[in-house]
Amino acid sequence: MSKPGKLPHWADVTLVPLASVALAFVISGILIWAIGENPWAAVKLMVDGAFGSSYGWGYTLYYATNFIFTGLAVSVAFQARLFNIGGEGQAALAGLGVALVCLYIPWPHWSLALLGATLGAAIFGAAWAFIPAYLQAKRGSHIVITTIMFNFIAASVLGYFLVNVLRPQGSMDPASARFPSVTVLPKLHEMLRPLGIPFSTVPPVNIALFLAIAMCFAIWFMLWRTRLGYQIRAFGESEPAAEYAGISPVKITIYTMLISGGLAGMMAVNAVMGEQQRLVLNAVEGAGFIGIAVALMGRNHPFGVFLAAILFGFLYQGGAELALWTGIPRELIVVIQALVILFTGALDNMVRMPLTRLFAVRRAR
């Protein structure tokens, strides 16, 4: 296989992900057709369900909030060429942090509770990422394997806490007690009401959406405007070069993973504090893994992550509508997610090669 030159940067960040998503959608469409449903009707139903009403938008944005956090988490790690598959476990443990903060500290106002819960989530998430990071940096154990193992260990730790510590007396359900009402976060419809914008009161989208958007800006600033960000990116480009320039691999690995784990953890603010208002066994619901797809599609850039998170929010909300009205189960979304990961992350050369050839032909003319 010869390399037909390089793709222009703009094409690499826009055309390659778009072509990958298009491929994923086409294959999913064929699957829908193969199980005897109408792909076109399915798309219409999904778009309608996700964007056709403020109810749909509310759910789309709620899911997107989760995915922005986990997508940023994976992206930051990718910038240092670290593959953090552990977002799921980090977010699960962060849920424990949020629950402890909300249940055991008597907060006077939701804003302070939000601050406390965000810190709790970030610290628990970062702490869960710290051990794999330390083991990678100091002992050379592969971070992908350790973070996978830590996902399972997190599930067990959480199960233990819910069954033996946090479960209210007399309850059979492995879940914590309901958080005090002062910790309820303002929903988007409450925030839009003073502006005179009517919005559905049902969806759980809440102030954490703005926290997520703020984190996009913060991570962009950190990566491209600070010394640490420069070091992280330099380390990701070339470890020996970074080391030669005096950047400590141990320090960068651990800092990057702490930031990554903290971001994944902050997802729990939206899901546990913003929606469920108590800690349940599976609060994360795979959002940690969707972060991988979001980061790959968003090309590890916070703005790309934001857009990709909206796309996956749409898929989740649209998929729920699809399951409600047709015979297509929700798991179809998992298939689409898998195909997006496959094409953007593993088969990206397959997508890039024809595009590169196309550009080479155009340039030659």
Place this chain on the structure above:
Amino acid sequence: MDIVVIVQILDSTLRLATPLLFACLAGLISERAGVFDIGLEGKMLVAAFMAAAISFVSGNVWIGVAGAVTASVMLSLVHGLAAITFRGNQLISGVAINFLAAGITVVVAQNWFRQGGRTPSLSGDARMPRLTLPFADALRDVPLIGPLYSGILSGHALLVYVAFLCVPLTWYMLFRTRFGLRLRAVGENPAAVDTSGVSVTALRYGAVAICGVLCGLAGAYLSTGLSAGFVKDMTAGRGFIALAAMIFAKWRPWPALWAVLLFGLLEAVANRFQNIEILGLTLPVQAMQALPYILTVVILAGFVGKAIPPRAGGQAYVKEH
């Protein structure tokens, strides 16, 4: 604890270790050839579904097993395409395959059987028959040999014995045949293999295909031998436990056997008891479930002997010109 309980636990240890052993050897062969595979879980899951679905429809479990192996090998080839041909990220490809399997099995199961993403339960010839080893009935009442032979070793499905037979076979293939030597070389130093005129691509595809066959058997045993039918996400992390066992065994077949037996025993004990009291300390069931993963992290960290993966693992080979 009386002898009956011990026999029962060891008996189920063998059964629980079987899918782990197949998957562990599958990962071992793939990674020895330099192709990382964290998609064992997904391949097992697809195989488990295909085995159950086809066995149910055809009424013959062996047709189901063949279908399971075919489906698993096809997923393997997708992984090969990404990892070998297009030189993509092998870890990401594995992740994608796991999700693909988790999604597609439920979508198709719902479409075919309309039972909420499961297959109908299997019975009769659609399930894997249990074999009684020769003289097992006659020896049942002999002390020591009776429980050991008739109680633990006898009475399993054929695939259980195949799995254990795969350990010496894998060892022989890897360390006593020319193919095995080349396969290991391609995982350590592909350039050297290439220079000697042997195709790196063909060897790696070969390893990936064997990995697919073994994962297919693991999944087939899971849904037609260990249980009677497919349910959503029925592999439940077994692919990752197998991966853990592979690292635990430092990519060697015989230690892999001991590792899966240990992890199988842990699962059998956790299934049987909720909390265990050891020296006055209560060990919660969650600790038993987490133990394989914790042990793997400890091994990976090099606190108990260092686990060093094949040197060229995870890297695509770019042919020199």
